[in-house]
Amino acid sequence: MIQKILIAGLIVGIIAVIGFGLIDAAQVTPDSDSVILATESLATDMPEITAQPTAEVTEILAETTPDPQPVIQAQDSMGEAWLAEGTVTLLEDFGFTLATADGEYYVELGPPTYWQAQGVNLADGAQAIVDGYYNGEQVHARVVTVEGAELVIRTEAGQPMWAGGADHETNGEQQAAGGSQFQVAAEDWVTLSGVIGSASNGNVTLNVDDGSILNLQMGQPQFWQSQGIALSIGDPVEVLGFWSGDQFMAGDIRK
Structure with a gap:
């Protein structure tokens, strides 16, 4: 159980x-x-x-x-090709005002020591034909024709004739178009050190080591690029050039 x-x-x-x-x-x-x-x-x-x-x-x-600071590239930053005829209303050392049928434009010529040496009769009241580049603010002249005479300021590539073609090893001698010569004495060439501050419309701002700021007229960036030059904001550089009055004209830039 x-x-x-x-x-x-x-x-x-x-x-x-x-x-x-x-x-x-x-x-x-x-x-x-x-x-x-x-x-x-x-x-x-x-x-x-x-x-x-x-x-x-x-x-x-x-x-x-923010937009990055661009490396200066080969582009027409001096502006688009521009051609006009008009009357010189106000001639200054580094340029003149041209009155055309479309309005008045300021035409930049570069240093007077260069363009005046060509012997072209450019004066107030003269009729002029300007071939150059317009950036919306001013015209960078390439060739100015007055009474059949040509005042050559830049090459077809936009290179300033007063700087880019200078031979620094032969007393700065430069052969301009039309047979006229422009010379810068060897002792007038100076070297400035600093950093690139800005770049626009073919002009470069140099922050010099002594604290001053210079605007350098360099011509079209496509000309610099053809020489392998690339400039960025903040780059330390040495600039070889000469003084024309209060304007410093750059010939070479070394990084």
Whole structure:
């Protein structure tokens, strides 16, 4: 009798264990399914979650990052080709005002020691034809024709005739178009050290080591590039040139 009771209790115990096991299994399975679904959901949503902030950051950077200081490149930063005829109304040392049918324009000539040496009769009231480059503010003259005589200021590439073509090893002698000569004595050439401060419209600003600031007329950047010259804002440089009145005329720039 006792054996039957023990066997019956054992069977009940086994059934109870199996029953509890089934109950636990039934409770665990939904949790596992939930975790798996959640993982799949995160994996599915992850590209959307990460892509949206990335797009926003890219847009913010595009809006807030300041324009970098560009390296001076070969481009027509002196302006577009310009040709006009008019009357000289006000002649100055470094240029003149030209009255045309479209309005008045300031025409830059460079140092008077150069253009006056060519012997062209440029004066107030003279009729002149100007071939050059207009940048929206002023005209950089290439050739000025007065009474059939040509005053040559720059080459076709935009190189200033008073600087780019100078031979510094032969007393700064420079042969201008039309046979006239322009000379700068060897002792007049000086070297200034500093850093590039800015560059626009063919002009370069030099922050000299002594604290002064000079505007250098350099001609078209495409001419510098043809010599392998690349100038960036902040570059330390040495500039070889000469003084023409209050204007410093650059001949060479060394980095």
